[in-house]
Amino acid sequence: IAQQAKLEGLNVQLLASNWALTNDLIENGGSAVDGILSVVSHNENSDLPSYVEFAKLFHARFEREPTFAAGYGYEAVMILSAALKQTEGKRDGLEDALLKIKNFHGVFGDISFDAFGDVTRTLYLISVSDGQFITKKTFTVE
DSSP: OHHHHHHTTOOOOOBOOGGGOSHHHHHHHGGGGTTOEEEESOOTTOOOHHHHHHHHHHHHHHSSOOOHHHHHHHHHHHHHHHHHHHTTTOSTTHHHHHHTOOSEEETTEEEEEOTTSOEEEOEEEEEEETTEEEEEEEEOOO
16 A cells, blocks of 8 residues: 555555554565554564563574564563462452553553553554654553
8 A cells, every 4th residue: 555655646644553563564665654653552662671671582582583473472471470470370360360450561661451451551653764663752541
């Protein structure tokens, strides 16, 4: 779509979903994806110590940079582990333990669950510029 819009000379702001922000977008979209925007819950440009350490350990083990999916997977396991500690490893009470998690410091920022199990977490406005993902703004959601 980005390439076709560029070919047609359309001057429109393109938006992308969370899952689209991978190196494949830049490799396949080329200069046509420059300026694309997305609000996401991961920031691979982060200088948070939690992300820097995660990326370093991930790279040492897998010899490649982590994707957002790797970070989300790691966060999910860490949150589940924290909840299981509250239930002493039992399934009974696990749902309540998960719902009580507030301000869990994840790889990409703080994570909380509301009464319905929906996640609130740090969000980032990401853009593509000259073939690189650029973090334009950080949002703290309450």
